[in-house]
Amino acid sequence: MTTFARMTDIARRPCPGCLATEARLVGPKNGFDIYVCNDCRSLFTATLPTEDESEDYDAYYSESNLSVPDFITKRLKEIIGGFESYKANGRLLDIGFGAGSIMDVAEKLGWTVFGQEVSATAVENARQKGFDVFLGDLTNAQYPEAHFDVVTCSEIVEHVPDPQAMLDEIARILRPGGLLWATTPSARSMSFRLMKQRWTVISPPEHTQLYSARGVRKMLQKARFRQIKIQTLGLNPTELINFYRTPPSEDKGFDRVATAYGLNEQLTGSLKGRIAKAGANIVLNGLGLGDSLKIFAVK
Helix, strand or coil: CCCEEEHHHHCCCCCCCCCCCEEEEEEEECCEEEEEECCCCCEEECCCCCCCCCCCHHHHCCCCCCCCCHHHHHHHHHHHHCCHHHCCCCEEEEECCCCCHHHHHHHHCCCEEEEEECCHHHHHHHHHCCCEEEECCHHHHCCCCCCEEEEEEECCCCCCCCHHHHHHHHHHHEEEEEEEEEEEEECCCHHHHHHHHHCCCCCCCCCCEEECHHHHHHHHHHCCCCEEEEEEECCCHHHHHHHHHCCHHHCCCCCHHHHHHHHHHHHHCCHHHHHHHHHHHHHHHHHCCCCEEEEEEEC
């Protein structure tokens, strides 16, 4: 029996990356059928969550996750420090800012920062710090055209119901020559290839699509970004070990975020660890097997 299906024949949505209608069923996860696009190889749920099924982002944030470890702040200083060549008017927008770590670091580095979030809890936390932030979808914020030098968007496009509309809006509010810096999980990672839908990053209704580098590139090109660089970096070996040691019925308690933080903190805490991490990332990027897509796109 074939596992291929015409999406139009079974009333499923097209691939959110390339809009192709041909896809292969990967399997079920959390009550959603997961498909892989035959064209760009992005992953996506057959249907979007209903209002009742959607993630409650107001409840998502609490005191425990409205701060980040010191090693992340240090890494953000390195990343945002690399944005200096794009500074013209000095305005930076962080989309889906969450704990506000990017805004914190960018402000300290001399940027005039703005933020957009759908979580009222995160917005209240940011406003208490004095940040100019918008509660609601990006398209409703109505920022002026060509307003920002840099837009950052970390771990967001896998959540939104219409990622192409969001990228089109980002392109509109970026000045010509401005930078979009974004991260999102990779659909072609080693983790997915080995674990399939048991990979914890595949987590509908929170994540409704994971993109391949090809899928992301197609969306960015459609939004008329002209210089696009995509890297595939990172791997959580702890999750792979857990996958092979734990039966499917017992792996519900695995904490992907905590184990990833722990590993990164350990590696970045020593010279040998940093060299090992850099070497692993060179290999993962060369083979296109990293867990995360790191995106640099210039308008």
